Amino acid sequence: MEFPILMTTLLLLASYLLTTHLLRRSSTLPPTVFPSLPIIGHLYLLKPPLYRTLAKLSAKHGPIFRLQLGFRRVLIVSSPSAAEECLAKNDIIFANRPKMLYGKIIGVNYTNLVWSPYNDNWRNLRRIATIEILSIHRLNEFHNIRVEETRLLIRKLLFGFNSGSSQVTMTSTFYELTMNVMMRMISGKRYFGDDNPELEEEGNRFREIVGETLVLGGASNVGDYLPVLSWLGVKGLEKKLIKLQEKRDVFFQGLINQLRKSKGTEDVNKRKTMIELLLSLQETEPDYYTDTMIRNLVLVLLSAGSDTTAGAMEWVMSVLLNHPQVLKKAQNEIDSVIGNNRLVDESDIPNLPYLRCIINETLRLYPTGPLLVPHEASSDCVVGGYNIPRGTMLIVNQWAIHHDPKVWEDPETFKPERLEGLEGTRDGFKLLPFGSGRRSCPGEGLAVRMLGMALGSIIQCFDWERTSEEFVDMTGGLGVTMLKAIPLVAKFKPRPEMTNLLSEL
Template sequence: MEIPYLLTTTLLLLLFTTLYLLLRRRSSTLPPTIFPSLPIIGHLYLLKPPLYRTLAKLSAKHGPILRLQLGFRRVLIVSSPSAAEECFTRNDIVFANRPKMLFGKIIGVNYTSLAWSPYGDNWRNLRRIASIEILSIHRLNEFHDIRVEETRLLIQKLLSACNSGSSQVTMKFSFYELTLNVMMRMISGKRYFGGDNPELEEEGKRFRDMLDETFVLAGASNVGDYLPVLSWLGVKGLEKKLIKLQEKRDVFFQGLIDQLRKSKGTEDVNKRKTMIELLLSLQETEPEYYTDAMIRSFVLVLLAAGSDTSAGTMEWVMSLLLNHPQVLKKAQNEIDTVIGNNRLVDESDIPNLPYLRCIINETLRLYPAGPLLVPHEASSDCVVGGYNVPRGTMLIVNQWAIHHDPKVWDEPETFNPERFEGLEGTRDGFKLLPFGSGRRSCPGEGLAVRMLGMTLGSIIQCFDWERTSEELVDMTEGPGLTMPKAIPLVAKCKPRVEMTNLLSDL
């Protein structure tokens, strides 16, 4: 009796020892983590706003590849160019998925939208529509006159303010109305702000409020995404707000769709199609795929991604230029030399204005519109930086940390556009990621670059800008998904003497 007992005990000990060694070996190849990870909540106790700064401090202390347990979610925090490159090149397909979160519903309406759709045939088709049908170079060229007209209307508005003796301008509202007008005219043909139609302006204000609410909700902390038990226990405040917001957005966008559907057949055949009209034409051939719900979701993502982000970046650019007047003067000199004083800056001029591009790149480095890239999720086990990353791990790339890393950039907190001289485009390897990278990078990059370049170039060309006081512009970051300024920029402007003749003709 004793022999079988000893044999069984020995076998069990060997089994447990083997399992222990295997588990220990496996855990030793996982990315480093932080002690302690508390029961149930994990590392949630470490997170404080603003999240990108908190995560940057943790990565600076514990390493650029960091594993956190946020409630029930395993999360990989990446804060170095080399690790980001590995995620978006060798592991690009693995990380092409999105995690299921309430955040995704807020931004993308549902999990089948362009922003949040799982990686697969549906996402590839949505991406194709965005890249080829909606945001291709050909389509952007078709809408060129809209961007030109809205930029000139902004200049006229600023000129009118100067002539009336009110030289102080709240830049946030001016930029926001410009970007919303551009996007809505491209999407539905409507111009909401700055016209003489009170009904349209009121409709635009309602939409702007919905868009603001979308970003506020998206930026709110939702512990239920990490601790589902709270939702089961009835803590559903954010979900209730989302349902009401979705209902308002559905009514608004369905109204746009119905109006354009009714006008179909009466419009000029040679007239270019708006984005909704193009999607409605695709609906005729594939009605089961191009449903009204799909169109509503699609245009919401385009508006959310293309308006607030561009307007916010323009505000940061002007804030930096007011605090660094020598940079503003250098940009004006470049425009005067290349363009002259007889015409306004155009989108086609941007490649010939490298210093203006340097200013934009440096602003995107210091104040990226998405300090944390939209989360990804590993669809299978993979390796990042020599560490094993299990399937289902959520990936957060902290581009703010990369952009402010003293190991990557000389004097990273200093505004120095000259650091980008000689760089083509908006990237410097994986050191600069303002539009993400890989399969799920922003498809609207081309539109954003055009709008930023022409708008900023035009107002720099036409006006001299000053601060409203001797004090430097407050550069404090406010709460929100797209890193807005805490205090909206108010600036003084006056027409440049060199541009008097051209401005008098506008």
């Protein structure tokens, strides 16, 4: 009896696979990968790092293909033209986010700027972020903070060198810089460098929270694709995310309470921090500007503005140490444009095109988010001549676009000169370091300012080299963002040309 049952099972499976294969060939849906297994679909294909796995599949099946991940239809896009169709022509349709466990928990029922559905609430959150908090006017108001923190970084490095330390761990150095900048803008606090153990402990506590967020954000929750597993009690990741959210709530509520308590005692001429601005809006619209909403908005700003910007700085310094001739060329540009009597300022960045090329080329090779945050189609549409059904999840593999030999000549080579003449940080849809369309990163302006001034200043003031003859390891770590797996340690010394200016600091 066992043999007929086995044969029947095999025939049914073969029939299922043949039917799905024939339907795939005859439909107007994008091409897919054969086979798609019952229930799990193509989940068996996914291996870390996911952006590389999807890039290999794209090389075989084309720049537009689809996968069936459990119950989810997923469209994978890996070319500039396809990305443009999705994020420009069909921008409104793909402005939605898929409902996923990670987004739901960190977004508190999707009231988070990143994970909220495309609706009136999200549009208002975006307006607040771009007009009230991250507008050019507001960024200019906080200009002095970024200048002060950059100069304090230079002084710290100089003090360390004069004390006999000619090596520095760039990972923690850049993180402390960006964290201080963001926290001063958000809450008026400076966590690192003031010899205040209590504040430094609080800053380290938040760094652990951000690190845990990035790791869990990159974790795959099978229940997002196979709900039956969640129903059967596979709750491990959910419990971790809920616990993490509780930590974040306690941390940010503490900041809100401190600033609320000090309200009325602050200097009226002093610029408002981001939280103080949101608390003032809370007075007029308390039902909308709740503490929960403020916590979520501040979390996005701080997470996106600290770890990711610091990570990008570390990648830039890593490639410069592996290409000392490029570093020297950048120093020569700064010397000729700025001179040796003042530090690089944000206003100088447009006049330093080679420095901008270095930053953009690094973001091409090592994008902070190799896969853009997933989108979801709110209605049927057409991409590349293929029909895309409503509810399809969209993944734009910007790492694959940035490394495509059909798009970039010799794409694995670090070559800043290839981007000469590029305005801003984009070259159409060939370069997407901050995404594009309605869901693009609202903090792009702040990130560009911080990257340019901080990197320009340390390149201007110090000579840098590797700690050994071996090249810097360029392996990326795991997680939702692409950070270095091995922290960068570099040797440095003050440049002779900058002796007079550094002595004044």
